[in-house]
Amino acid sequence: MRKILLALSFATVLPALADEGMWTFDNFPAATVKEKYGANIDGAWLDRVRRSTIRLSNCTASFVSPDGLILTNHHCVESCLAELSSKDASYVQTGYVSRNRKEEMRCATQVADVLQSMEDITGKVTQAAAGLGEAAANEARKQALTRLEQACEKDSKQKCESVTLYQGGQYFLYKYKRYDDVRLVLAPEADIASFGGDPDNFQFPRWSLDFSMLRAYENGKPAKTPDHLPISFAGPAAGQLVFVSGHPGSTARLETRAELEFERDLALPIWLLRYSELRGRYIEFGKTGEAAARIVEAPLNSLENGIKVRRKLQDALHEDSLLEGKGAAEAALRAKMAGDTGFGDPWADIAKATGIERGLYLPYLFLEGAGGFNSATFRYARALVRAAAERGKPNTERLREYTDSALPRLGQQVLAAVPVYPELENLTLSFSLERMREWLGPDHPVVRQLLAKDSPDHLAASLVAGTQLADPALRKQLWDGGAAAIAASSDPMIRLAIAIDEPSRALRKRFEDEVEAPIAAASEKIAAARFKAYGTNVYPDATFTLRLNYGTVAGWNEAGKEVAPFTRLATAFERATGSSPFLIPASWQKVRDSLDMQTPFCISTTSDIVGGNSGSALIDAQGRIVGLMFDGNIHSISGNYWFDSAKNRGIAVHPAIIREALQKVYHADSVLRELGAR
C-alpha cells in the first residue's frame, strides 16, 4: 500500500478524487454525479432522504414506513437489548420479535433526531471571538455557541446543536426534530446478527444479519413519518450507483501531522494497552458462569470492535509516508500563504500545543477523562455532582455538556432505569484504579489520596458495596435536589466524585487554555488558508452530523485476487463451526430446508463511510433502500486518515436476506406488511 499513500495524503487537502467524500447536504456535488453517472439528484431527492434519515445516539437509521418504523443495525440496538435484559435472560442472545405494537419495548436511553434545517453562524461565532487572546477567544466561542443554541431552541422549539466544520472554518446551527421515545420492534439473535464475531469484523466476504427495527413514538403513539424510504428487496446490481445518507462519527483527514503523531504516540497505544487488558478480564469473567457470560456480552462486543478499529488506525499511522505526505502538504499550503503577513505558522502553533498535551495527557485521561474510575455508578455520580454545580451558574458559563440545551438528554441518560451489575462494576472499577496507580504512579497526589493505605481491589469493592446509585429513584432525588441534595449525600460514589472534582476541573481548564485554545485558533487559520487556496470543493471531516456520499456496488482486488461484491446464504452454513461466533442459531437451523440458499447476504460498495454510518441505508438513485450499511472492510479503517478508493469498501446487509429472515425465520408478518412486502 505504500506507493499510493503519498498521492492520497495530498488528496486530503485537494478536491476529492474518485467517489470520495462525506458531503454536507448543502454542498453535495450533484453536478459531478450527474456528469459521471447520469443520475439526477435534485433538491426534492435530497430533502426526502434527509428527512428520512435518523441520528440515533450512536448510529444512523432510516424511517421505512409512514408509522415511524425504523431500520438500523443490530449492533446499534445492542445496548438497548442489554438494558432490557437481566443476568437471568439476555435479549442480546435470544433476540426479540414483537408480535404487535403493545409488545414494542422502550429503549430507555435512546433518541432519534431528524435534521430539519441548517443555519450558517460562522460570522456570529468568529465575531464573538475577534480580537481576543487564544484562551479568551476559546471561551468566547463556546459562550457564543451556547447562546445561539439557547436562542434557537427558544425560537424554534426544536433541538438545536452547533456544529464545527472544517476544524473551525465554518460554524452551523443544526435544527433537529427529536423523538425521545424510541421502542424496540425486532432484533435477531446476536449469533446471526454478528455471525463471524470479532474475527470477521471489518472483513469481507461476510455473512452477518446485522439489522434490527425500532419505532419512533410521539405522545405515546407511533410517530407519523410521511418522509420515509421504501425498501427495494431485490437489492442493487453490481456496478450500480448507490448513496449513503448518515452520520459518520469522526475522521481526522484534515488534522495536522502533529495531531496525528499525538494519536500515534499516546492516544492509540495507551488506549489499546488498557482495553486489551480489560478485554482479557471480561473474557475470563465471562467464563465464571452463564449469568456472567450474559452480562459481559454487550460490553465485550463493543470493546472488541474498538480494539480492532484502533489497532488498524495504529497500523495506518505507522505508514511513515502518510505523515511525510502530510508534512509536504502542510509545507505546500504554508508556501502559498508566504505573502500573507499575520498568518504566522499555525502548524508550529499546533505542534507546540500537542507538546503540552503530551504532558497533560495521562492525568487528564485518568481524572477528567475518568479513566481511573470506570464504573457506571461513578459516571452517574460525576454527572449528578457536576449537573448540580453547573445548574447554579448562568447558562453561558457552564461546561458545555451541562447547558440548558444539553441537560434534557443528560437527564434521560442519568434517570433511565437500566440494570447495573455489581460484579461488573467491581471488575471495571478495580481495573481502572489499578491502572491509574500504575500510569500516574503511587506518588501522584490523587493516587495517594485514595490508595496510600488501600488497595485498588478493596477500594473498588467498598465503593461498589456502599453506593446506592444503581437505584434510579435515588438518582432522581439527587438530580432534582441539586446542590443541596448532593452536599447532603453520604453515598460513597458521590463523595468520590466530589473528592476528585477540583483536580479534574483544574486539568480540564489547563487543557482548554493551553491545548484546545491554541489549536482552535491555529486550525481556524489553516481552514481559511485552505478555502483560499482550494475553494470549497473540499468536504469537512466527519463530526457525527448528516452527510451524503455516492459510490458504486463493487468488490476490490486483494493481493491479486478479485473479491466479488455479493455473498450468499449457503456459505454462512458452510462456515458455521457450531460455536459462537460462528454459530447459526436454532431458529435458522429449524427452517433451514425452507430457506433459499442463493439469497444474497452482504454487499460490498465503494461508499466512503466510517463508524457512525452504521445503520445507514444504502440508497439507489430512485431513493429506495437497497442495502443496510453495517461495516467496512479492513482497509476502510484507515479511512479515518485518508480515502483509498482502490481498497476502501463499505459493507451492507442485502435487503433480500432481511426479507428471508422476516418471512421464514421470525414470521414477522405485521412488519412485512408495514414494509409492503407481503
Next chain:
Amino acid sequence: MRKILLALSFATVLPALADEGMWTFDNFPAATVKEKYGANIDGAWLDRVRRSTIRLSNCTASFVSPDGLILTNHHCVESCLAELSSKDASYVQTGYVSRNRKEEMRCATQVADVLQSMEDITGKVTQAAAGLGEAAANEARKQALTRLEQACEKDSKQKCESVTLYQGGQYFLYKYKRYDDVRLVLAPEADIASFGGDPDNFQFPRWSLDFSMLRAYENGKPAKTPDHLPISFAGPAAGQLVFVSGHPGSTARLETRAELEFERDLALPIWLLRYSELRGRYIEFGKTGEAAARIVEAPLNSLENGIKVRRKLQDALHEDSLLEGKGAAEAALRAKMAGDTGFGDPWADIAKATGIERGLYLPYLFLEGAGGFNSATFRYARALVRAAAERGKPNTERLREYTDSALPRLGQQVLAAVPVYPELENLTLSFSLERMREWLGPDHPVVRQLLAKDSPDHLAASLVAGTQLADPALRKQLWDGGAAAIAASSDPMIRLAIAIDEPSRALRKRFEDEVEAPIAAASEKIAAARFKAYGTNVYPDATFTLRLNYGTVAGWNEAGKEVAPFTRLATAFERATGSSPFLIPASWQKVRDSLDMQTPFCISTTSDIVGGNSGSALIDAQGRIVGLMFDGNIHSISGNYWFDSAKNRGIAVHPAIIREALQKVYHADSVLRELGAR
C-alpha cells in the same frame, strides 16, 4: 528528551561517550578507566571477576563463598520457587530459608555457567560462507558454528557456545564450566523482594529486597569455587567508581532504521496487544480463589515486567528524531564507503528483507513461534517431536537448537519434574488459539484445519484434558524412545505438534532464506564498514554473553529535581499500604523495632545495564561486591536503542539491607558465617 536524541543516536556508531558501553572482557577500556578514575583494572582483576560471574538461564549471579554460594536476585529464582511450589503452598509468597545444606532444594531447570575462555573464530566462519549466495551462506555459517562447537566440546570437555558479535562482524567460541545442579539456599517473601510491584518496577526511589541465594553443586556436593567475590556490607559512597560484570540480554543499538521500524510497527504493538489481554485474563483468573492466585503469581509478575519494558521501548521508537538520527548515521557511513565497489547498499538490502518479514510475521509468530499454542504441554510436545526428528539427522543438518551441544540442556528442561496446572493450561491455550484465529483469520489453512468445526475454548479443553505430558515419566519415555515412540504416541498434544510441524517448518525455512540470510549478509558488510571507519572502540550489542561496564554511584535530575542515589528502610514502612504490592510481610513487622531504619536500601548508578544483567554484582575497584543490580530506572529501558548518560540509571540492592535481613529477619546464621559477616 527530544533535543539530545540526535546527538545520542550518532553515538551508536561512534566510540562510546560518557561511561557508556557493554564491553567484552577482551576489549575492556582499562586505559580510559585509569585515566578518568585512576583505578587500575589489570588482567588479574578481570580474570577473578570473570571467573566469579555466573550466567544463569535467565540472569546473572556471582559466587560469594569458596563453597559455591551464589548471590542473585529474587526475581531470577522466582520460576524456581514456583516450580518447587504447588497450588496449595507457594514459596513465591512465603519465601524459603534453608537452615542447613540438606535443606537446600534443587532448581530443576536452572544451570550456572562460568566463562573460562574465548576463542576468535571469525575467520573460520566467514571462510565457510565465502562465495556462496545469501541463503546458502546463511546455512553454511550455521553449519560451521555447529561443527566448531562440536569439536570444541569434544576437545575441551567444556560447554562451548558460539557467539555472534557486532551483528556478524565477529564470531567467537565461548567456553563455559557448567553446573547443572543448582540449589535454592534462601529467598525472602515476594512481598518484600518485589515491594512496590509493577507500579514501582523501573522506578527510583525504590525499596525492593530483590535478592536470593543459590548454591552450585558438583557430584552432589557444594562446588569448590576459589574464585568468588567478597561482599562489602558498608556499600559504596556517592560518586564512587563501580563496575558491573554480567550478561546483558540483548540490545539493538547497532541495528538499522529498517529493523527498528519493524519493531515499532509490528513486533512491539502486536506483543503488547496480546499480552495485555493475557495480563487481564491472569488477573481475573487469580481472583477466582487462593489456589488460582498462587499458581498465577509468577507468570503474572513476569508478564507485567515484559509489558512495562515493551511499552517504554515503543515510546522510545516513537521518538522520530531517533529514527531520523539513525538514518543520518547510516547515510554518513554509506558516504564513507562510496568509493568501495561491491559494497552496494546493505541498508537497502535489510529494508527489503524486513519488508518480506512484515508479510511473514503473523503466521511465523503463531505457528513456528507457537504464539497460537501457549501451553507448557505444547512446548513439551514441540520439543519432543522435533528432538526425535532432528536426532535422526547429522549434527550439522539439524535445527540449531537440537544440535548435540544443545540437547543436554533441552533434555534437562523437558524432563524436569515441575508442576503443570491444567487450569492455567486451559487459560493460556484457549487464549492463544482464539487470538491465532483472530490474527490469521478463520480462513487460514491451519486455523481451518483446527477450528473449522470447533471453538478455541473447546479445543483447548479437550487437548488439556487429553494430554498426559504433564507426567515427567511419559516425557522421559518419549524423549528416550525417539522417532518410533513419537510415531506411536496417541497423546493429543503430540499429535497437534506433529500436525502443525510441516507448515511451521516451511515458514521457518522461508524466514531463514528470505529474511535472516540477506540481513546476515548485509549486517556483516555494515560491521566491516564500521570497523574500517571507526575502529574497534565500539562495543558490540548485548547478546546474553559476559560484559563489563564501569560507572559511578549517582542519581539524576528528573524534571528539574535531583534524585538522590540512596534510599533507606524507614521510607519503605511509610510507603506500605497494607496490601500487596505495598505490603511489608509479617516477618518484618514482627522485628520492626529491632531494625535500623536508617539502613540504606537501594542504590542508583550510572551503570549501562539491561535485562539479563539482573543479579549482577555491583563491584568496586578492589573487586568487592558493593551492591546487587536488579533493575534500571524508567529511562534505562530506552537503553535498548541508545545510552542516555544524563538519565539512564541502574538500580541495585544495597548490601547493608541484605545483612539486616539475613541477621534480624531471616536469622540465616550459617549464610552470614559463610559470608564472613558474623
